[in-house]
Structure formats: C-alpha cells, structure tokens
Amino acid sequence: MFFGLWNRKKKEPSRPADPLAALDQLIENLERQGAQVRKSAATLLALKGDLTRAVERYTRRLEDIASRHTTAEGRGDTRAMAVLRKDSEQAESLLASTRDSLERADADGKLLLEAAAELGDRVLELRRERESASARITVGGIVTEAMRERVARFEQALVVDAARDEVERAHALADIYREELKEQER
Numbered sequence: 001m002f003f004g005l006w007n008r009k010k011k012e013p014s015r016p017a018d019p020l021a022a023l024d025q026l027i028e029n030l031e032r033q034g035a036q037v038r039k040s041a042a043t044l045l046a047l048k049g050d051l052t053r054a055v056e057r058y059t060r061r062l063e064d065i066a067s068r069h070t071t072a073e074g075r076g077d078t079r080a081m082a083v084l085r086k087d088s089e090q091a092e093s094l095l096a097s098t099r100d101s102l103e104r105a106d107a108d109g110k111l112l113l114e115a116a117a118e119l120g121d122r123v124l125e126l127r128r129e130r131e132s133a134s135a136r137i138t139v140g141g142i143v144t145e146a147m148r149e150r151v152a153r154f155e156q157a158l159v160v161d162a163a164r165d166e167v168e169r170a171h172a173l174a175d176i177y178r179e180e181l182k183e184q185e186r
Contacts, residue, residue, distance in 0.1 A: 023126060
C-alpha cells in the first residue's frame with residue numbers, strides 16, 4: 001500500500017508528438033542557452049575591463065614604490081627600504097595574479113563568444129530545417145488528402161463493380177429460372 005511512495009520516479013518533461021513542436025522546443029532551448037552564453041561572455045568582457053584597469057593600477061603602484069625606494073636609498077633609510085621592498089613584492093604578486101586572471105578571462109571570453117556563435121549558427125540551421133519540414137509536412141498532407149480521395153474513388157468503383165456483378169448474377173439467375181419455367185411448360 002505504501003510501497004509506491006518510495007519508488008516514485010521523477011517525471012520527465014513531455015516530448016511533443018508534433019515534429020514541428022519538437023523542433024520549436026529545441027530552437028527555443030538553444031536560443032535560451034545562447035542568450036545565457038552571451039550574457040556570461042558579456043560578464044567576462046566587463047571583468048576583463050576591470051582587470052585591465054587593475055593591471056594599470058598595480059603597474060603605477062610599482063613605479064611609485066620604485067621611485068620612493070630610490071629616494072629612501074638615496075637617504076640611506078634602511079627601514080623605509082625594507083618596507084618598500086615588501087610593498088613591492090606584494091604589488092608584484094597582485095600584478096601577476098591579476099595578469100593571470102586577465103588572461104583567463106580573455107581566453108574564457110573568446111571561448112564563450114565562439115560557443116555563442118556556434119549556437120547562433122545551429123539555431124539558424126534548425127530554423128531553416130523547420131521551415132523545410134513545415135513545407136514538407138504541408139505538401140505531405142496535400143498528397144495524403146489527394147491519395148485519400150483517390151482511394152475513395154477507387155473504393156466507389158469497387159462498390160459499383162460489385163453492384164454490377166450482383167446485377168449480372170441476378171440476371172443470370174433470372175435467365176436460369178426462365179429456362180426452367182420454359183422447360184416445365186413444355
């Protein structure tokens with residue numbers, strides 16, 4: 001009685017019986033996926049702009065630290081030089097990780113743009129296929145209807161032929177009875 005509660009299966013999305021509806025559904029899904037890919041690519045392009053500005057900022061910071069280090073070295077301030085050396089190492093580390101992130105964002109952005117272009121091409125191809133399928137289905141329906149009419153005419157011809165055969169049998173049977181009556185009268 002309760003066994004069915006634990007063994008319930010997840011319902012799969014229903015597949016349309018109409019082939020054109022199936023194509024429409026596939027096109028809609030690919031368009032939705034393409035929009036998501038383009039949105040992600042746009043996000044990466046915006047991130048790329050932020051990372052480019054960060055690289056410029058860290059580069060200017062390193063130049064500033066180098067200038068200050070030269071000034072501190074000229075004064076012989078070893079404590080300031082140690083602090084500036086540590087700041088320089090941190091800025092170089094930040095610059096390197098930012099450049100790595102920038103390269104990765106650039107590569108991923110290019111990959112997503114290629115994927116979006118491929119999805120767009122696939123959608124265009126499926127739209128053409130759908131138009132062709134629609135035309136073929138329409139023509140197929142017209143041909144099927146013509147064939148139905150032809151079959152109906154053929155069936156009518158068979159019915160007429162069967163009726164003619166029946167009439168001929170009836171005439172033949174009447175002829176037989178007529179001959180038997182003539183023989184009986186003699």
